[in-house]
Structure formats: C-alpha cells, structure tokens
Amino acid sequence: MSGPSTYEPKTGIERWLDTRLPIVRFMYDTALDFPTPKNLNYWWTFGGILALMLGIQIATGIVLAMHYVPHVDYAFASVERIMRDVNYGWLIRYMHANGASMFFLAVYLHMIRNLYYGSYKAPREVLWILGCLIYLAMMATGFIGYVLPWGQMSFHGAVVITNLFGALPIIGPPITTWLWGGFAVDNATLNRFFSLHYLLPFVIAGLVILHIWALHVPGNNNPTGVNVKSKADTVPFHPYYTVKDGFAIAVFLLLFGAFVFYNPNVLGHADNYIPANPLVTPAHIVPEWYFLPFYAILRAVPDKLGGVLLMFGAIATLFVLPWLDTSKVRSMRYRPTAKWYFWIFIAAALVLGYCGGQLPDNPIIGAPSGLMLFDADINSMVWLSRVATLYFFAYFWIILPVLGLTETPLPVPEGISEPVLSHPATTPSGAAASPEKRG
Amino acid sequence: MLRKAIALAVLGLALVAGPAAANTEGYELRHPKWTFTGPFGKFDAAQLQRGYKVYREVCAACHAMDLMYFRNLGQASGPFYDAEYKNPNDNPYVKSLAKDMQVPDIDSETGDVIQRPATPADRFPKPFPNEAAARASNGGAAPPDLSVIAKAREGGPDYIYSILTGYLAPPAGLQMTATQHYNAYMAGDLAPYWKGQGHAPKGGFIAMPPPLAPDKVTFDDGTKSTIEQQAEDVTAFLAWAAEPKQTERKQFGLGAMIYLLIFTVILYFSYRRVWRNVAH
Numbered sequence: 001m002s003g004p005s006t007y008e009p010k011t012g013i014e015r016w017l018d019t020r021l022p023i024v025r026f027m028y029d030t031a032l033d034f035p036t037p038k039n040l041n042y043w044w045t046f047g048g049i050l051a052l053m054l055g056i057q058i059a060t061g062i063v064l065a066m067h068y069v070p071h072v073d074y075a076f077a078s079v080e081r082i083m084r085d086v087n088y089g090w091l092i093r094y095m096h097a098n099g100a101s102m103f104f105l106a107v108y109l110h111m112i113r114n115l116y117y118g119s120y121k122a123p124r125e126v127l128w129i130l131g132c133l134i135y136l137a138m139m140a141t142g143f144i145g146y147v148l149p150w151g152q153m154s155f156h157g158a159v160v161i162t163n164l165f166g167a168l169p170i171i172g173p174p175i176t177t178w179l180w181g182g183f184a185v186d187n188a189t190l191n192r193f194f195s196l197h198y199l200l201p202f203v204i205a206g207l208v209i210l211h212i213w214a215l216h217v218p219g220n221n222n223p224t225g226v227n228v229k230s231k232a233d234t235v236p237f238h239p240y241y242t243v244k245d246g247f248a249i250a251v252f253l254l255l256f257g258a259f260v261f262y263n264p265n266v267l268g269h270a271d272n273y274i275p276a277n278p279l280v281t282p283a284h285i286v287p288e289w290y291f292l293p294f295y296a297i298l299r300a301v302p303d304k305l306g307g308v309l310l311m312f313g314a315i316a317t318l319f320v321l322p323w324l325d326t327s328k329v330r331s332m333r334y335r336p337t338a339k340w341y342f343w344i345f346i347a348a349a350l351v352l353g354y355c356g357g358q359l360p361d362n363p364i365i366g367a368p369s370g371l372m373l374f375d376a377d378i379n380s381m382v383w384l385s386r387v388a389t390l391y392f393f394a395y396f397w398i399i400l401p402v403l404g405l406t407e408t409p410l411p412v413p414e415g416i417s418e419p420v421l422s423h424p425a426t427t428p429s430g431a432a433a434s435p436e437k438r439g
Numbered sequence: 440m441l442r443k444a445i446a447l448a449v450l451g452l453a454l455v456a457g458p459a460a461a462n463t464e465g466y467e468l469r470h471p472k473w474t475f476t477g478p479f480g481k482f483d484a485a486q487l488q489r490g491y492k493v494y495r496e497v498c499a500a501c502h503a504m505d506l507m508y509f510r511n512l513g514q515a516s517g518p519f520y521d522a523e524y525k526n527p528n529d530n531p532y533v534k535s536l537a538k539d540m541q542v543p544d545i546d547s548e549t550g551d552v553i554q555r556p557a558t559p560a561d562r563f564p565k566p567f568p569n570e571a572a573a574r575a576s577n578g579g580a581a582p583p584d585l586s587v588i589a590k591a592r593e594g595g596p597d598y599i600y601s602i603l604t605g606y607l608a609p610p611a612g613l614q615m616t617a618t619q620h621y622n623a624y625m626a627g628d629l630a631p632y633w634k635g636q637g638h639a640p641k642g643g644f645i646a647m648p649p650p651l652a653p654d655k656v657t658f659d660d661g662t663k664s665t666i667e668q669q670a671e672d673v674t675a676f677l678a679w680a681a682e683p684k685q686t687e688r689k690q691f692g693l694g695a696m697i698y699l700l701i702f703t704v705i706l707y708f709s710y711r712r713v714w715r716n717v718a719h
Contacts, residue, residue, distance in 0.1 A: 038719045080506050080587065083684065090684040091691065235717060243710045250703035257699055261692025262478050265590060273591035273681075274583075283626075417718075 005029050030216055035234035036241050037222035039416050043117070044220065045248030046110040048241075052249055053103040054208060058201050060096040068148065070194035072187045075150035076275040094264040095256075100142050101267045102256050104290035107135060116342060118330030119221040125322040127214040132318045134207045139291070139315075141200040144193045146288055151272030156285045158185045158193075164298070167305040184278070222416055225330025229415045284359060292356030293349055297392070299360050300385040302375050310389070317396045324396055326404030334410040341399050348391040355385040466623050466641050468597040469604060471671050475678060476596075478693070481686050482679050487518030489658050490676025493669050496656050498585060501577060501647075503565040506586035507680055509537035510559040516686035518676070528559040540564055578618040580646035589674070589681035596678045598624065603670035606649040610640045619644035 007028040009015040014024055067086050069078035082089035111131075114120055120128035147158045162185060166176040181188030219228060228234055235241075259267065267289060271282045287295050294311050301307035317324075332339045358381045363369075369379040376382040474483045491512065494504070512519045513527030524530040537557040542564045546553045557564065566582075567573035573581040592598045601624040609621035612635020627643020651666045658664055679685070 038717055040719075077506065083682070084506065084511070090682075090688055094688075239713050240717070243706065243713045247703065247706040247710045250699060250706050254696065254699050254703060257692065257696050261688055261695065264688070270591055270593045270595075273587045 006033055030212070032236065032238040034216065034237040035219065035228075035231065036237050037220050037228055037233055037416055038235045038240070039222050039224065040220060040241070040244075041223050042244075042248055043109070043113040043223075045245050046106050046113065047215075048245035049106045049249055049252050050103065050110060051208065053099060053106060054201070054204060056095060057099050057103060058205070060092045060099065061198070061201065063092050064096055065194075065198060068194070070148070070191050072150060072190055072276070075148065075190060079149045091260070094260045098256065098259040098264060098267060100145060101288070101290065102252070102259070103138065104142065106252070107138060108290070111135070112346065115345075116332050117221055117223060118225050118325070118327070118332070120322045121325065121330050122322070123218045124214075124221065127211065127218070128322055129319055130207055130211040130214055132315075134204055134211060135318075136315060137200055137204045137207060141197060141204065142288065142290065144197045144200070146272075147190065147193050148197060149272060150190060150276045152274040152276055152280070152282050153269045153272040153285065155185060155276035155278065156282055157287055158189065160285055161287075162189075164304075164308045164311075167308045169305070221330060223331060223333065224413055224416050225334070226413055226416050233416045286357055289353070289357070292354075293352035294356070296352040296356035296381075296385040297389045299356075300382060300389045314392060317393065321396060321400075325400040326402075327400070327407065327409070328404070329409040329412055331412075334412050335403075335407060336410060337407045338400075338403050341395060341403065344391065345395040348388040348395070351388040352385060352392065355381045355388065360385075466601075466605075468594045468624065469601045470597050471600055471667075471674075473596060473675065473678070475675065475685065478689060480689065482516055482518075482675065484518055484520065485660055486672050486675045487679055489656075489660070489662060489668075490672040490674070490679075491518050492658065493651075493656050493673035494585070494676055497650055497669075498673065499563070499566060501566055501573070501582040502585045503567070503582075504563045504586045504680060505565065505584050507563045508559070509533055509540075509557055509561055509563070511680070511683055512536060513559065514683065517679070517683060530559070533559050537561060578646055582647070585677055585680070587681045589678040591681075596674045599677060600670050600674045602645070603651060603674065604667060605642070607642075611635060613640065616644075618646060620646070620648055 005025055005028075007018075007025040009018045009024070017023070018025055064082065067078065067082045067089065069075055079093065082093050084090075086092070114128065114131070143157075143161060147154045162176055162179050165179065166172045168175065177183060179189070179192075180186070181192055222228070265273075269286065286292070294314060297314055298307040298311040301310050327335060327338065329335055332342055360380065360382045361368075361376070362381045363377070363379045364381065364384050365379070367379075368377045371378050373383065474480060474486065494502075510527040510533065511517055513524065513530035513533035514520060517527070519530060519532045519536070520527070521530050521532065527533055537559050540557045540561075540563075541554040542557045542561045544553055544555050545551070567576065570581050589595050589599060594601070602622060605622045605624040606620060607623045609615055612633060613621060613629060614632040614634055615621065621642060622645040623642040625643035625645045629639040629643060632644075633639035651669045653666060654664045656664055656669055658668075662668060682688075
C-alpha cells in the first residue's frame with residue numbers, strides 16, 4: 001500500500017526543501033494521499049479520536065504542571081487553586097481528568113474493533129503489539145495521574161497498586177521500596193510519580209508514531225477483512241477520511257463536553273476530594289472505572305501472588321493474541337460461531353468491570369445463598385468474577401485457537417468492492433470521485 | 440447449540456432474579472429543589488448570603504474552610520457579587536465582612552504574633568490552631584474542613600442537607616453514648632448498640648450535636664428561620680464554595696456545546712457531500 005510517492009512539489013521552496021528534507025512529501029504521503037479502503041465504517045474513526053485525545057491530554061497537562069505542586073502538603077490545595085484561581089483552570093483540569101476517561105473509552109472501542117474485525121492478524125501483528133504497548137503505557141500514566149491530586153483515593157489506590165509488586169517472591173519487596181523511594185507511599189513517591197506522569201505521555205507519543213508507521217506499511221484492515229486488491233478499492237485519506245474522522249471527532253467531543261461542562265465529577269470518586277490521610281482508610285477502595293475489569297480479576301484469586309500474575313497475564317495475553325487466533329478469516333462477519341463467542345467475551349469483560357466496582361462479598365442477586373463454595377458464597381461478586389475471568393482467558397487461549405480450526409466460515413467476498421455496499425453512490429458513474437469538483 | 444445455551448442461561452437468570460429480596464440500604468437522601476443543579480442551574484445570591492450567615496454564625500465555630508478567601512464572597516456568581524466592583528477586593532460589603540473577623544499575623548516591626556482585622560485577601564480564619572486542638576475540643580472527632588465538602592461526599596448537597604435535617608429522635612432500644620448522636624442519614628452499623636426488637640434501625644452515630652435550631656440564625660431578608668431553611672441555605676453556600684466556578688462552567692459549556700453541535704452538523708453534511716460519488 002505504501003506505493004511510490006505521488007507528491008509533486010509545486011512551489012520553489014517546496015522543491016528546494018524536497019531535495020534536502022522531504023518532510024512535506026512525507027506528510028503528503030502519510031496524511032493526504034494515503035490510500036485507504038473505501039468501506040471503513042465508524043469503528044475506524046477511533047484512531048483519529050485517540051490521536052486528538054493524546055494531544056488534548058498533553059496540552060492540558062503541560063498547563064496543569066505549571067500550577068501543580070508535587071508535595072504531600074500542597075498537592076491537594078494546589079489542584080483546588082487551579083480550579084479556583086487559575087484563569088480557566090477549572091476547564092483545563094476537568095478536561096484533563098475527564099479526558100483520561102474519554103481516552104480509555106476510545107481505546108477500548110478501538111480494541112473491540114480490532115478483536116471483531118481481526119485487525120491483529122498477519123500482516124499487522126507488530127501494529128497490534130505496538131497498540132498493546134500504548135495501552136500499557138496509558139494504564140501506567142492513568143494510574144500515576146490519579147495519584148497526583150493526593151486525595152484519599154489517590155493515596156490508598158497508590159498503596160494498593162504499588163503493594164501488588166510486593167507479592168512477587170524475592171524481588172517484590174525491593175521493587176516496592178524502589179518504586180516508593182522509601183518505606184511507604186510518601187513525598188518521594190509523589191515526586192517521582194509526577195516526574196513519570198510528565199515523561200510517559202511522550203513515550204506514548206513516540207509509540208503512536210511507530211504505530212502509525214506500522215499502519216502505513218500494510219495499510220488499513222477493513223470490515224470485510226479482505227485485502228485491498230487494487231486502487232479501485234481505496235480512496236485517498238484526504239478528503240474522504242479527514243472529513244469522516246472529523247465528523248466522528250466532533251460527535252465524540254460533544255460527549256466529552258457533556259462530561260466536562262455538566263458532570264465533571266461523575267466519573268471520579270467523592271473520596272478523592274478528601275485530602276490524603278494515611279491514618280484513615282476509605283471503606284471501599286476502588287480504582288478508576290477503566291481499571292475495574294483488571295481489579296476484578298485480581299480479586300477473583302484468593303492468593304495475592306496468583307491474583308497479581310493473573311491480572312498481568314490478562315494484559316500479556318493481548319500481546320500474543322495474533323498467534324493464538326488460528327482462523328484464516330479476519331472479519332467476524334464471516335465467522336458465524338466465533339461472533340457469538342466474541343459477544344459473550346464483551347459481556348464477560350463488562351461483568352468483570354461491574355464486579356470490580358462492587359464489594360467482593362456483595363450478592364449478585366437477592367440475599368446470600370448461604371452455600372459456600374471454597375472460600376466464598378456462590379451468590380457473591382467473587383464467584384461471578386471467577387466465572388467471567390475463566391471465560392476471559394478461555395476465549396483467548398481455548399476458544400480462538402480451537403474455533404479457527406473447527407469452524408466453517410461463511411463465503412468470504414473476493415474483494416472489498418464485491419459485497420453489497422451499504423451506501424451505493426448517488427451518481428452511478430462509478431468509483432472515480434472528485435469531490436473537489438462540483439457535481 | 441450455543442444459541443440455545445445462551446437462551447437457557449438468560450431464562451435461568453430471569454427465574455432466579457424474579458423472587459430476589461429487596462436489599463437493606465440506608466434511607467434515601469432528601470432532595471430539596473436546588474437552583475444550581477442541571478445544565479442551566481445558577482446559584483441564588485440571596486440564598487448564598489443567608490447560607491454564609493449560617494456558616495459564619497453556626498458552622499464556623501468548629502469547621503474551617505481553609506480554601507476560602509473573603510474575596511471569594513465578592514467574585515462573579517458569589518453571594519455578595521456587585522457588578523460595580525469587578526475586583527472583589529474593592530467590594531465594600533466584602534471588605535466590611537472581612538473586617539468583622541480577626542486573623543493571626545506577625546507584627547512586621549516587632550515580630551510578635553498579633554491578631555488584626557481581616558482583609559478580602561485573607562483566608563477564612565480557622566476555629567482551631569491545629570487538628571489536635573480540634574479533636575480535643577470535640578470529643579475526639581475533628582470537624583472536617585468544609586471547603587470542598589459538597590464534592591467530597593457521595594450524594595453531595597443532598598447528603599449534607601439530609602445530615603443537617605436528619606437528627607431524628609433515637610429509636611427506642613438504641614443504646615446511646617454521651618458523645619454520640621443518632622442521625623438517620625449517617626453511614627454506620629447500629630447492630631452492636633441495638634437492644635430493641637427486630638433489625639437495627641437505619642442510620643448511624645455522628646459526633647456532631649444537632650447544629651441547627653429554629654431561629655438560631657436571624658436572616659436579614661426576613662426569611663423564616665426554620666431548620667429546613669437554614670440547612671438548605673447553608674448547603675447551597677457549601678455547594679457554591681466547593682465549586683465557585685460552577686456557573687461560569689455551565690455558561691461556558693452552553694456556548695461550547697452549541698458551537699460543537701453546529702460544527703458537527705456542518706461536518707456531517709461535508710461528509711455526505713465528499714462521499715456522494717463513492718460506493719462504500
């Protein structure tokens with residue numbers, strides 16, 4: 001897909017620059033002329049949305065860092081000062097706090113798109129792994145960022161999560177001490193977390209550049225999962241996808257705005273507006289919503305080390321997914337059985353998210369049954385998490401490998417222009433479009 | 440096969456969920472009609488002024504508001520905002536409110552610790568010099584700072600209002616201690632103190648004695664000073680103090696959302712036009 005460049009320098013300065021540093025040619029080829037399958041649906045708009053969210057997080061974050069004080073005695077008050085006394089500080093801070101949630105929402109939808117349409121399969125394995133690395137870096141950044149306001153959830157969340165590393169044998173306790181910069185979560189921890197929270201977004205930005213590079217070699221997958229055969233299957237990225245992504249971004253910003261302007265604290269936790277107090281532990285420590293499925297997996301295992309390993313195993317599984325799925329057919333559109341298992345997987349992930357926000361002993365429905373299975377009532381969140389966790393892993397390690405070999409897929413179209421198109425052209429003149437001309 | 444299994448699972452779940460017993464939760468919070476909720480909500484200045492008076496004359500005896508400055512009272516959408524004084528530090532009403540209070544300072548000539556009348560640039564003075572003193576004076580429970588209390592409790596203003604009006608007579612059979620007070624909306628488990636029949640009552644113990652009483656505060660605008668009125672007004676004041684830029688946020692948001700909506704519509708029609716000749 002990354003064929004010969006079609007860029008023609010038009011002005012003198014462009015010709016001069018093109019023989020020295022062909023940056024305009026590079027930008028033209030990657031952002032304007034890039035041939036993109038013409039059948040991409042709205043699930044393909046989250047890449048653009050994510051790029052914008054990263055930009056928003058970095059821009060608002062840089063301004064917040066100008067006013068934030070990374071010290072246990074002043075951090076909480078400095079965040080409130082931003083909200084009260086800094087010009088438009090409330091806007092910048094609420095954009096940053098809710099932006100993290102929107103970023104994760106978009107990344108989850110982006111990943112669901114990948115899982116459904118098989119975008120992780122050859123030749124896009126490296127593209128997928130880079131995406132997993134971005135997700136991992138996002139999780140680290142999101143967690144560390146939640147610690148910075150130094151409220152009750154910040155502090156006790158930091159204690160819980162950093163202590164997870166302590167479960168590892170031998171190396172665990174030294175790693176924890178090293179992360180803390182002392183023997184407890186304290187000022188040294190807050191200082192290094194601030195430093196890392198400023199560093200990691202730029203690591204993400206670097207990974208995003210590699211991610212886009214890795215996208216531009218094989219080109220986009222598409223809803224049929226069938227390879228692009230000819231130029232007739234594609235349209236140039238600009239204006240076709242700049243306008244489609246632009247529309248999707250605007251819709252997404254409306255949702256973002258609804259949170260920032262009208263429900264800025266609904267995704268957070270009230271306890272985080274209580275200044276951190278190591279001597280008072282909140283009744284119910286919960287992470288941000290985007291970590292809840294992993295929190296449920298962690299708590300599903302009665303053994304601490306086992307829980308930690310399983311939780312990290314859930315993320316590690318994603319990295320090897322391209323080699324677990326044995327099906328030659330990419331898109332679930334043509335995999336009638338796999339489609340069902342896929343939706344159950346989505347349901348299991350949502351159930352895990354729900355369980356992560358509940359107390360482990362809460363009954364699923366009604367009152368506890370009084371029937372104990374091993375260590376917990378069978379009508380409890382723990383057992384629901386266990387069932388969902390089992391399915392989470394079974395989907396990747398058993399269902400996808402076996403199903404690829406046993407399932408009979410539906411007939412796959414020859415090319416992406418062949419299947420019945422959902423939006424036929426309004427003029428029957430064919431695919432050669434020239435939107436710049438009035439028609 | 441799989442489809443049948445899913446259908447069976449859904450049916451099974453429906454059968455089990457049907458006779459599910461109602462769970463015992465706390466009382467539902469009381470919900471007065473606030474002027475400041477919803478996308479177009481605004482604070483009522485008269486209510487904020489009454490609320491400030493309740494805070495100053497009742498709450499401030501024990502509760503600090505360390506993030507608040509007197510100047511905040513005169514800023515846009517604050518209780519004593521006057522369009523004539525864009526800079527709240529010049530607002531004469533705010534100046535006189537500040538001057539009524541004494542704040543600690545250091546005499547620059549002698550270095551002695553002194554008390555002087557506050558200015559709009561000063562923080563609200565704290566009732567206790569430190570947390571230990573606050574604890575010692577309040578039966579071991581330090582009164583929390585109220586600056587962001589409306590954001591720091593689940594339920595927000597409804598919760599504060601419910602607590603303030605929730606000092607019901609303790610149910611007969613509840614063992615009371617000298618320093619605890621029964622409140623119907625306080626979180627807690629009363630089972631260990633319950634000597635009556637059946638389940639322990641909802642609610643919990645709170646260290647704060649009932650703070651409000653009829654006519655405890657005289658409102659300058661002649662509003663009848665009931666417990667409910669005082670609670671509603673002080674809650675509105677605390678909600679404003681927790682987020683003094685709330686009105687600005689909603690006004691700015693309205694413009695931003697209208698702009699985004701127009702932008703979205705334009706982009707949608709651009710999209711339709713650009714793609715009109717491409718089957719996809």
